[in-house]
Amino acid sequence: MSGSAAEITENSRALVTWHWRRYLRRHIGLIAAAFVLMALEGSMQGAMALMMQPMFDEVFLAGDRNLLIWVGLGVFAIFTLRALSGMGQKILLMRISQRANADMRLDLLDRMMRQDGSFHQLHPPGLLIQRVQSDVATINLAVLGILNGVGRDLLSVIMLMAVAVSVDWIWTLVALVGAPLLVAPSQIVQRFVRARAREARDLGARLSTRLDEVFHGIIPVKLNRLEHYQNDRYRALSDELVRAEVRATAGAASIPGLVDIMAGLGFIGVLWFGGGEIISGEKTVGEFMSFFTAIGFAFEPLRRLGALAGQWQVCASGIERVKALLDAEPKLVSPPKPVAPPKGVPGVALSDVTLAYGDTVVLNRTTLVAEPGQTTALVGPSGAGKSTIFNLLTRLIDPQSGRVEIGGVAASRMRLEDLRDLFSVVSQDAALFDETLRENILLGRTDVSETKLRDALKAAHVTDFLPKLEHGLDTPVGPRGSALSGGQRQRVAIARALLRDTPILLLDEATSALDAESEAVVQEALDRLSKGRTTLVIAHRLSTVRNADKIVVMDRGKVVDEGRHEELLARGGLYARLYSLQFKTEGPTADSVALAAQETRRRGNGAGDADSAPRDGTNLLSRIFGRWFGQ
Numbered sequence: 001m002s003g004s005a006a007e008i009t010e011n012s013r014a015l016v017t018w019h020w021r022r023y024l025r026r027h028i029g030l031i032a033a034a035f036v037l038m039a040l041e042g043s044m045q046g047a048m049a050l051m052m053q054p055m056f057d058e059v060f061l062a063g064d065r066n067l068l069i070w071v072g073l074g075v076f077a078i079f080t081l082r083a084l085s086g087m088g089q090k091i092l093l094m095r096i097s098q099r100a101n102a103d104m105r106l107d108l109l110d111r112m113m114r115q116d117g118s119f120h121q122l123h124p125p126g127l128l129i130q131r132v133q134s135d136v137a138t139i140n141l142a143v144l145g146i147l148n149g150v151g152r153d154l155l156s157v158i159m160l161m162a163v164a165v166s167v168d169w170i171w172t173l174v175a176l177v178g179a180p181l182l183v184a185p186s187q188i189v190q191r192f193v194r195a196r197a198r199e200a201r202d203l204g205a206r207l208s209t210r211l212d213e214v215f216h217g218i219i220p221v222k223l224n225r226l227e228h229y230q231n232d233r234y235r236a237l238s239d240e241l242v243r244a245e246v247r248a249t250a251g252a253a254s255i256p257g258l259v260d261i262m263a264g265l266g267f268i269g270v271l272w273f274g275g276g277e278i279i280s281g282e283k284t285v286g287e288f289m290s291f292f293t294a295i296g297f298a299f300e301p302l303r304r305l306g307a308l309a310g311q312w313q314v315c316a317s318g319i320e321r322v323k324a325l326l327d328a329e330p331k332l333v334s335p336p337k338p339v340a341p342p343k344g345v346p347g348v349a350l351s352d353v354t355l356a357y358g359d360t361v362v363l364n365r366t367t368l369v370a371e372p373g374q375t376t377a378l379v380g381p382s383g384a385g386k387s388t389i390f391n392l393l394t395r396l397i398d399p400q401s402g403r404v405e406i407g408g409v410a411a412s413r414m415r416l417e418d419l420r421d422l423f424s425v426v427s428q429d430a431a432l433f434d435e436t437l438r439e440n441i442l443l444g445r446t447d448v449s450e451t452k453l454r455d456a457l458k459a460a461h462v463t464d465f466l467p468k469l470e471h472g473l474d475t476p477v478g479p480r481g482s483a484l485s486g487g488q489r490q491r492v493a494i495a496r497a498l499l500r501d502t503p504i505l506l507l508d509e510a511t512s513a514l515d516a517e518s519e520a521v522v523q524e525a526l527d528r529l530s531k532g533r534t535t536l537v538i539a540h541r542l543s544t545v546r547n548a549d550k551i552v553v554m555d556r557g558k559v560v561d562e563g564r565h566e567e568l569l570a571r572g573g574l575y576a577r578l579y580s581l582q583f584k585t586e587g588p589t590a591d592s593v594a595l596a597a598q599e600t601r602r603r604g605n606g607a608g609d610a611d612s613a614p615r616d617g618t619n620l621l622s623r624i625f626g627r628w629f630g631q
């Protein structure tokens, strides 16, 4: 807890104003209509209290039977109006707040998708999901409470107090004598509630992150017997959340509690004071009933108004978080004066590029060229910086120094959208969504003709497994494509790339998670895909890149050699060492199987449906793993 009460109030006022301007003001017409209805609903309580006086004095005590029917009709009209206005205002308010919610969620998603990798490293998915779902819902609830408080409860209290004053202003003063005593405690409670609400939101985000990690890593959790460990960690966080939520609620509930106590004291005062006046005949029973009803009715809206301070703080704490995310500017953006992207099939070039994460130098004055329309392979030990080069080309990161050029145009001088439109990336993770196969291939595009789609499906070998799917292209593929095999998912990724039809293709270990048979089919589809495009391939399995036009060998962030397969082998450097290491192992290695498959393909027998091929135990296990991890 920090800052004075005044600071906190001012800060929360600024936050709520920001929210009003950005998300609520555009609904001003609907808000005005809701306020009219709320005012009507709120004033009905005052009208009801007013009815008490004729009901008691004229009907019950004076015995005027004719008036009975009119009083009865009056009460019925009050209840009906209250019901209708209450219903109407609730519907309007819900519409306004849900619309504001939806806009805020969309803004958040949009902003988060534009953020750089470094932002996502600092903000895990669970935390972001919590912000988009839970924080926004909390703000919505609090906004509803505040609008209701201002539009209905405040007016209700004013009307009821007017009735009470019209009966006797001294009684009213007596009833409200404790009110000033509420100011100081409510300030303290506000600060407390804001701090606890903030704590609860943080803990909620950490819990979501934990769940996200457990469910994405469910197989390692099971195999490493981590259930107890994860349970304990989750329980500890949950317990903290329970504590924070209970404390926040206790704080928020203490204000209406104080209002109750103050009202109780007021009642005693009025009974003591007013009782004597009625007994002495100075006031009528009807007047007392009117006063009593007015004060009695004022209880509920007063309690709700008392809770407003807490709600205001909870709302401000939610807005604070959401605003911080919306205000975070991505660092990797399009230049202010972008140049046009290169035409045709461009080559790519890195000149003297240096990139470090903190003190860790990942690329050290790296220079390499991939000629237009040719296939260039990047090979080298793990951590050499191969994937980093792909990230540089697509501007997922920027180098500290050096130039990254596509067809002679610096990547940083193009609009990000134009730059990324030049590339199709096929990696181990085909990134499938929980939609149908068709939706996963078209990805929202409506400009793809049936013929073009059919050709892409055929070229990517998707057609081979379509008959096996119950609803063909309209079969749902499950979360992260879990209903498809690894090979099938890769073929979907290839079909997407074919439809994108970009001049440059980046293949990052696209076939490494596949068994040899699947790999043969996918490789054949990739070969077709790469025709007429500049292709860069990252592969650990050197057998898959031996036919590349150029192989660039990397080690610890530097290009250490380059040339064709035979040249590199003949030079006896790192490439030759890596190659012999992969083929040294006795028995059928992944490379020898892949090479055999290549040979078969070359002889024209390949490209069958790999999914009909029998699989050994290793493949089955890797398939199961692949499904769990969504790869």
Ligand SMILES: Nc1ncnc2c1ncn2[C@@H]1O[C@H](COP(=O)(O)OP(=O)(O)OP(=O)(O)O)[C@@H](O)[C@H]1O
Pocket (backbone or CB within 6 Å): 117, 121, 357, 360, 362, 380, 381, 382, 383, 384, 385, 386, 387, 388, 389
């Ligand atoms: N976001 C990051 N933050 C810090 N270090 C990173 C980050 N991304 C990559 N690195 C480091 O950069 C180095 C190069 O990573 P990169 O993924 O480019 O290697 P690679 O050659 O593709 O490796 P592999 O073949 O294992 O995929 C590694 O040492 C890695 O730890």
